[in-house]
Amino acid sequence: MNIFSFDEQYVASTYGRQKVHFVSGKGSLLYDENGKEYIDFGTGIAVNGLGVKFQPWLDAVKVQLDLLPHASNLYYTSPCALLAEKICSRTGMKKVFFANSGAEANECAIKVARKYSFDKYGSGREKIVALKNSFHGRTITTLAATGQDAFHKYFMPFTEGFVFAEPTFESVKELADEHTAAIMLETVQGEGGVNPLGEEFLTAVDAFCKENDILLVIDEVQTGNGRTGKLYSYENYGITPDIFTTAKGLGNGLPIGAALFGEKTASVLGKGDHGSTFGGNPVACAGACAVLDAIDDDLLAGVAERSKYIIDFLSALPGVKSVTGLGLMLGIETDDAAAKVAACLEKGLVVLTAKNKIRLLPALNIPYDILKKGLEVLKEVLA
Numbered sequence: 001m002n003i004f005s006f007d008e009q010y011v012a013s014t015y016g017r018q019k020v021h022f023v024s025g026k027g028s029l030l031y032d033e034n035g036k037e038y039i040d041f042g043t044g045i046a047v048n049g050l051g052v053k054f055q056p057w058l059d060a061v062k063v064q065l066d067l068l069p070h071a072s073n074l075y076y077t078s079p080c081a082l083l084a085e086k087i088c089s090r091t092g093m094k095k096v097f098f099a100n101s102g103a104e105a106n107e108c109a110i111k112v113a114r115k116y117s118f119d120k121y122g123s124g125r126e127k128i129v130a131l132k133n134s135f136h137g138r139t140i141t142t143l144a145a146t147g148q149d150a151f152h153k154y155f156m157p158f159t160e161g162f163v164f165a166e167p168t169f170e171s172v173k174e175l176a177d178e179h180t181a182a183i184m185l186e187t188v189q190g191e192g193g194v195n196p197l198g199e200e201f202l203t204a205v206d207a208f209c210k211e212n213d214i215l216l217v218i219d220e221v222q223t224g225n226g227r228t229g230k231l232y233s234y235e236n237y238g239i240t241p242d243i244f245t246t247a248k249g250l251g252n253g254l255p256i257g258a259a260l261f262g263e264k265t266a267s268v269l270g271k272g273d274h275g276s277t278f279g280g281n282p283v284a285c286a287g288a289c290a291v292l293d294a295i296d297d298d299l300l301a302g303v304a305e306r307s308k309y310i311i312d313f314l315s316a317l318p319g320v321k322s323v324t325g326l327g328l329m330l331g332i333e334t335d336d337a338a339a340k341v342a343a344c345l346e347k348g349l350v351v352l353t354a355k356n357k358i359r360l361l362p363a364l365n366i367p368y369d370i371l372k373k374g375l376e377v378l379k380e381v382l383a
Ligand SMILES: *Cc1c(COP(=O)(O)O)cnc(C)c1O
Pocket: 100, 101, 102, 103, 104, 106, 135, 136, 137, 138, 186, 190, 191, 219, 220, 221, 222, 223, 247, 248
């Protein structure tokens, strides 16, 4: 059985895969079919945020798998309710809808933003201002919300009502008018090239939203769950979203997405307005409870410390033009990033790209000895 040829023959060709077949892993180490070890600075795109098979996560998942893997949302299950309470009490948000991915969480956020506006103002106030260079997912609507022309091909007609501002307050203000339901953004644009939008911009948008009863929707799919040194990245700026979404790291290896609703939006959805068969799955939720429990002040302090260590190390290297990002979501501006990512992999280091940068998304708890070994590989490749 040849996995490469089976995959190439039978799996839809949507991914530019690296020619590595991973079979196991633990923490920040991965192993391929030949037993070669890799240091993981990619965490499966910010999913394995506490490392592969993080022990409390694995224990919680196994217990729930053995009890009841699925029941349907027609009934109560405890992991879903416990996770909802945890995430709300940690953030001050009032309610949560559980989905299975980032795109689905964003779909839900968009529906809720539009219904909030419809319930209060009637039709004609459905515009959503998103940002150029954003990324919000791969469904027709979340592609429409994504501010990159490359994603607006082939699948017409896309969902209407999205416009794209530059990440400046002037530009946002110009587009956000009396027909606008929401402003939607990532605090650090991940897929767009690891670009932090900055405190001045974000606080201005937050205040503008509140003055005009425009909802602030923050996509925390990549930035959430400790990645930037706070549980959710908006906490870095003292701003309060009306809706935020998350996924990736909340699951630590299982699919889950969530849309969180604040005071204004908590009661927008009623019976029958939205749903998902797998949403709130007991196994994924049990694991996510263990993830949230692990993201405490100590862990977050460790994220900030590791971040500084990496930035200091990389900034001193000759091949590095700049290092952008926040916490453990970092982009390295360098020549020919894609070739360097492949060279790292060859040397046993997994890193990602974001646009023309090398992107690092290591585990929030990556041990320093492994981190240092990985950075030495980067140094060699960047030289
Ligand atoms: C990954 C990502 C998504 C899409 O998440 P999926 O789980 O792939 O649907 C949406 N928004 C942001 C910011 C992301 O990084």
